[in-house]
Amino acid sequence: MEQHSIQNQNEPIQKSQEKKMRLERAIKQRKTKQIFWGIGIVAGGVLMIGGSIWYLRVREKNLPGEFFPNVGQEHVPLDQEPPKPYNSNPPSSGAHFSSPARWGVYDSEVPDKLFIHNMEHGGVWISYRPNATKEVVAQLNAIVQEFGGSKIVMAPRSANDADIAVAAWSRVMKLQIKGGVLTDLQKNEIRRFYRAFKNKG
Numbered sequence: 001m002e003q004h005s006i007q008n009q010n011e012p013i014q015k016s017q018e019k020k021m022r023l024e025r026a027i028k029q030r031k032t033k034q035i036f037w038g039i040g041i042v043a044g045g046v047l048m049i050g051g052s053i054w055y056l057r058v059r060e061k062n063l064p065g066e067f068f069p070n071v072g073q074e075h076v077p078l079d080q081e082p083p084k085p086y087n088s089n090p091p092s093s094g095a096h097f098s099s100p101a102r103w104g105v106y107d108s109e110v111p112d113k114l115f116i117h118n119m120e121h122g123g124v125w126i127s128y129r130p131n132a133t134k135e136v137v138a139q140l141n142a143i144v145q146e147f148g149g150s151k152i153v154m155a156p157r158s159a160n161d162a163d164i165a166v167a168a169w170s171r172v173m174k175l176q177i178k179g180g181v182l183t184d185l186q187k188n189e190i191r192r193f194y195r196a197f198k199n200k201g
Helices: 002-061 112-120 134-146 184-197
Strands: 124-128 150-156 165-169 171-175
Touching: 002 184, 112 134, 124 134, 124 184, 134 150, 134 165, 134 184, 165 184, 171 184
Parallel strands: 124 150
Antiparallel strands: 124 165, 165 171
């Protein structure tokens, strides 16, 4: 009888210990799950960031032209030097006149500061050296007309360091002419540049 009585007394203690052990196991399992969830979230975040960077680099590599960092968007008079020097030729960002030029084709040179404003509004600027052949100018004009002159300005520019430069905000593509005319590949590159950067000011 006494032995049975001692066992009965020990039962509550054993149950209490078992309950405590179950609780400790549950807490440990919860902590383990939280750690795994935390690792999963961090790993997923790293993969997403890494994937985004990779995608942007691949996309950047496949876009026509060369990227130039934005050097400002201040409005200045036509005869005033920009606060920061332009970092591309022709300029692809930076200080510019307060009003843009009208969209379309110009037969004579237009101040850079006007066309920079056009690019800020998502326009594409086609410039060519004044000694370009009539055939090249006609080819460029035909491309402008293909797109209905929408968000395009075109004019000769003696300061060009390439036969043809196609510019958008923070982007410039340069082409050299051989044989007095644009090749089909060059014409397609101009079209591709326009489609990629129109409305991207």
